[in-house]
Amino acid sequence: MTEGLTVATPSGRAIVMTRSFDAPRSLVFAAWTRPELVARWYGAHGWDIVDARIDLNVGGAWRFVWHGPGGATMASGGVYREIEEPVLLTYTETFDEHWYPGESLVSHDFTERAGVTTLTSTLLFESREARDLVISSPMDRGVAEGYERLDTWLASAAS
Structure with missing residues (x-):
């Protein structure tokens, strides 16, 4: 039982995305913070992480590299x-491009109720202008597809 992705723009600089997963929050949190797990799901269909580095400490860095369609x-x-x-997980984010x-x-x-974790992400x-560029991109499709991949991994991890 998962809910679809909702995307809102509550202020001129923010995007808030909400999605529920049929899994305990400890597992959903791990999927965000362990490189080998991030590489299994994070990204739209056709975009695969080929390098995931995570130094999970306050002040620690993270970096993800994807390969996608057409090279x-x-x-x-x-x-x-x-x-x-x-x-809770809070970090800065910039894209090389x-x-x-x-x-x-x-x-x-990450909040959990009766085994269902609701993830609320605020960007x-x-x-x-930066917020509007992101909201006008296919970001919501990419996030939704990545979360579908996460659903698949969570179901396999639970079995």
Whole structure:
């Protein structure tokens, strides 16, 4: 039992995405914080992580590199700001290709009720223009597809 992805723009600089997963939050949190697990699901269909590095400490860095259709490559990274396992994960994020200007602050809140984890992700951008570039991109499709891949992995991990 999972809910579809919802995307909202509650302010001029923020995007909030919410999605539920039929899994305990400790497992969903692990999927966000262990490189070998991130590589199994994070990204739209056709985009696969070929390098995932995570130093899961406040001040520690993370970096993901994807290969996609037609030999395309994309990479992003940042620094962890808050870690409250398995409740909260906050980090900065920038993309190498600079498809939106500046850095965003990403916060994931993991709440669990009756074995279902609701993930609320807040992305705070430096400007309305950066937020608008992201919201007008196919970001919501890519996130939804990645979460479908996560559903598949969570189901296999539970069995």
